[in-house]
Amino acid sequence: TALTQALGDEAMFALLARFQDLCRSVVADAGGYVAKFMGDGMLAYFGYPGAMKDSAGSAATAALHIIARSAQLG
Numbered sequence: 001t002a003l004t005q006a007l008g009d010e011a012m013f014a015l016l017a018r019f020q021d022l023c024r025s026v027v028a029d030a031g032g033y034v035a036k037f038m039g040d041g042m043l044a045y046f047g048y049p050g051a052m053k054d055s056a057g058s059a060a061t062a063a064l065h066i067i068a069r070s071a072q073l074g
Contacts, residue, residue: 016040018073023066030062 004012020037023044027034032046044062047055 015073019070022069022073026062026065026069030058030065032058032062 007015016039019040020042023037023042024034027042027044030046031052032044033048035043035045037043044059046052046059046062052058
């Protein structure tokens, strides 16, 4: 991608690792579970393995927090 070309491979890998750590933290704080990462995307479950009262709301809140906090990654 253009970002990888601008940053270089090592810097892009470091940025992606920080982003994935951020996602794990936010999802866990919202009561979710990260099943896997696929590049800059992820699969996260909410209401798994135990049911949650507002899984959809927790997922939406986590997504908004990820977007807001991603800007701090640089």
